[in-house]
Amino acid sequence: MKRVTIPKAGDSGVLILEECPDLHPGPGEVRIAVKAAGINFADIMARQGLYQDAPAFPFTAGYEVSGVIDEIGEGVEPWLKGKSVFALSRFGGHASQVVVPQSQVFEKPDSLSFEQAAAIPVNYLTAWQAIIVCGALQPEDTVLIHNVGGGVGLAALDIAQHIGAKTIGTASPGKHDYLKARGLNHAIDYRNNDWFSELMQLTGGKGAELILDPLGGESWRKSYKALRSPGRLAMFGISVASGHGLAGKLALAKTALLMPFFHPISLMNQNKSVFGINMGRLWHEPQKIRVWVDKLMVGLEEGWVNPTVAKAFRLEDAAEAHDYIESRANIGKVVLTV
Structure with missing residues (x-):
């Protein structure tokens, strides 16, 4: 082999x-x-x-x-x-x-x-947990998907569109035409524009009910602030910490220092929720994973899983x-x- x-x-x-x-x-x-x-x-x-x-x-x-x-x-x-x-x-x-x-x-x-x-497996199960299991996305909700052009992002877009929610995503400008053709309602150029300001403009200053954020660090603070009440923040991955050698270790340390602390009283008073996802820590739940896969296979047959x-x-x-x-x-x- x-x-x-x-x-x-x-x-x-x-x-x-x-x-x-x-x-x-x-x-x-x-x-x-x-x-x-x-x-x-x-x-x-x-x-x-x-x-x-x-x-x-x-x-x-x-x-x-x-x-x-x-x-x-x-x-x-x-x-x-x-x-x-x-x-x-x-x-x-x-x-x-x-x-x-x-x-x-x-x-x-x-x-x-x-x-x-x-x-x-990884992309759609992560998206399913974020959108359906923990995110409880509803047809009347708005969801913001960071890095919507990536594997998890497109999987989340498929599921959110099936639910009927309003979809907003951040992506580099070269991906916008494809994403709009795929059905994304609004694409935000995060490289040249402030995604927070644009999201608030698109939602009348209210924010999104659900935000999927794989970036980590300061981005989680900003995403939490962008939640409408009641809102949910899905955190998975810390891609902003990527780097080689000493630069990578410094980026990881900086990302860790900038991570927010969510106090229970603040969560209650603001009617907001936060949750984390790590598919690599679900090996002890094979039955649950199989239930999710079965539902995704139905989506494949019906045409909304792509x-x-x-x-x-x-x-x-x-x-x-x-x-x-x-x-x-x-x-x-x-x-x-x-």
Whole structure:
């Protein structure tokens, strides 16, 4: 098998493609011959040495894959062998093989390519938790989606549009035409304009009922201020802390210092809520995840779930894929193919 290994913290140049012995599943596990694997910003920060949940170096990143089950462990249902699936992986996904528990595997619909299937698990489950489970978005609400052109952003846009809410998103100006064609009600150019002022203008000074913010630090303060009462702030990721070497560590420290403190009394008095999302900390809830995936598969059949692949790179070109994500040029998901 082949895998992309991160031997030490650094820029994309540290990535190594290795040949390794084949994996074999244990009891209750399956081996997937990987066809495509999703890349998330968590993988970038793990490579930079800034992600708290990453294993010790060296390790292989990757939280999600799609492919074909080619070997099963003891106790696994025999009919699964040979099935095309997508799955959540606890790292190790950026490889030609991955072994995962059967509980983390979902049958791939025929309507999806392997690349599209790899774009579902992390992005759509994060968006589902933010919009539906914790965010309780209603048709009469306004939702602000930061980085709406990214993988989670587009997934959130799909779900919010299905609900019927008013959608506002921040994105670089080169992505606005695509996002409007996708159905976004209002696109805000965060690079050249103050998104807070524009949001307030669009909402008559009231703000948004729900805000999705993957940036962290000072942005969370600003997003909380932009909430209408009653409003909810979904926090996931701290992408503003991304960086290499000493600069990355300083950015992370600065981001941590600028994070807001939410006092319970203030939350009550302002009728506002805040919540955090980390899909990498939900391994103990496979039944709940399966319920969410089932509902997303209904959305796929009905046409309101539209996994978008920005670009696919070969496993051998993982460094180029990392650079592409860090440039923030992608609209949708970036995947590695085997």
